Amino acid sequence: MSDRAQKTALVIGGGIAGLEAALTITGAGHQVVLVEKSPQLGGTTRELYSSFPHWENPAELLQGKIDEVQKAGVQLRIGFEVISSQKQGDIYQVVLEGPEQKREELVADAVVVATGFELFDVSAYGEYGYGSYPGVVNTLEFESRLREWAKGESKEAPPKTVAFIKCVGSRDRSKGYPYCSKICCMITAKQAGLVKEIWPDARCHVFYMDYRAAGKGYEEFVRSVIEEKHVRYTRGRPAKILPEDGRLLIRTEDTLMGVPVEIRADMVVLAAAMQPGRGTVEMSRIFALNTDEYGFLEPVSGQAARVGERVFAAGGCIFPVENQGALQQGAAAGAGVVALFNQAR
Amino acid sequence: MSDTMQKPVASFFPAIRLDEVDGALAKEIKEECGVDVELCLECGKCSGGCSNGHIFDYTPRKIVQLIKLGEKQRLLHMDALWTCVSCQLCWDRCPSEINVARVMDYLREQTYRENVSPTRKEVALFHELMLGSVERIGRVAETRLVLEFNFKTKQYTKDTDLGPKMFFKGKLNPFSSGIKKIEEVRQIFRKNPLRKEV
Secondary structure, three states: OOOOOOEEEEEOOOHHHHHHHHHHHHOOOOEEEEOOOOOOOHHHHHHHOOOOOOOOHHHHHHHHHHHHHHHHOOOEEOEEEEEEEEEEEEEEEEEEOOHHHHEEEEOOEEEEEEEOOOOOHHHHHHHHOOEEEEEEEEEEHHOOOHHHHOOOOOOOOOEEEEEEEEEEOOOOOOOOOOOOOOHHHHHHHHHHHHHHHOOOOOOOEEEEOOOOOOOOOHHHHHHHHHOOOOOEEEEOOOOOOEEEEEEEEEEEEOOOOOOEEEEEEEEEEEOHHHHOOOOHHHHHEEEEEEEEOOOOEOOOOOOOOOEEOOEEHHHHHHHOOOHHHHHHHHHHHHHHHHHHHHHHO | OOHHHHHOOOOOOOOEEEEHHOHHHHHHHHHHHOOOHHHHHOOHHHHHHOOHHHHOOHHHHHHHHHHHHHOOHHHOOHHHHHHHHOOOOOHHHHHOOOOHHHHHHHHHHHHHHHHOOOOOHHHHHHHHHHHHHHHHHOOOHHHHHHHHHHOOOOOOOOOOOHHHHHHOOOOOOOOOOOOOOOHHHHHHHHHOOOOOOE
């Protein structure tokens, strides 16, 4: 089968990484079937109101990629999931399941897994009261709140004080994961900055252990949020959120002074850790992929994107990553597929 | 003088209410000293290299932090104000060019304006005598300064060995003459009185 005239790659996941992989492969003249289980393309990027470090609206980037994918003739299977696969020589015989249990079989000469990450369930922290106190929200819930505020769609009174707690589920051996989720520092800085932009009179407090801004323009981005937008950063990991007169009282220590501090806030945003999604775990099982101890896909040593036999990965299913990184990884995975296809010619 | 000024500041901290920190002190420091504490990276390079940091109750990094927290009374009562020698190493080495020495100067002035008694009275006295000399003759009359200081602090025999030696080597002039345009110097003092007119 490997000498079929035109080869087909299966891309699983229609976020920014999957879209870019699909574009790279079709750009080299090969066929792509792109499977997306949700009713829309875009993945996590679709849920974002703004991005760092340029405060750009990611919807524009996303729409551009979706238009290109459609123009490039990528066969889209929206609302479909990969439910099984069998490897026969150099091909995978894959079964998809779509709306109303509609099944479809296809043959793929290579696979790109781009199933993204999902947020850690922050209700694991009883001390923060997520799920009990309506003012406590996670990163993505707050992102849609920002969009509503910015568009004037919200009827709520503007918040007087918004507090952000970083590392909720990250860097925590007890209730979460020992790893750093890498992008929450930047997301938090962005969200806090946006609050000040939308509600200039609101107070914004970020509680942090340190801020990790390792990327081009990232340090400057965080500093501008502190120095120009006047978001207050307090070093310390909050211990407890208590309801008080309809507001939220946060208790913590200013570890730079070694003194207890507290703050009353109207809203608390928990920067949730990112973990491999259900789809990623499923795909690693179906395609027998390399994974790390947490279930993220792990590229074969010394390779950028290959995670199994004729299978490549990109984006948040490898580890939490921002749009720019997902784009680069999508291109790398796509290039891996193209190199494989061209080799066999 | 308001009553709160002389109340001793507890060495422990009751929980600071962050939502009540209005940023007024940070703003005051920015306007009066040209120092923006928001630029602080909290790295501690100032404190690590501070020439007297080992005897400070609050090291330079903590002083910047206390400004952010709006703890003015704690700052005005701190001992470090009177053990800082204004060497400016903190400023010289700060990656954000925060001039802590300038802030210390400003805070010392504020203790005068708000009648907070210095924790090291002899240091304040020395500052006072030195500035008094400048106001009087336009320069520091060293011999008189030393004598006055030792007399007022009741250290009558201090420097009796060193003084004559320095004199005979020409390092100490017992008769400092005033400068010509002393009136201009006095103008400066009149424009910026350290003590409020009572």
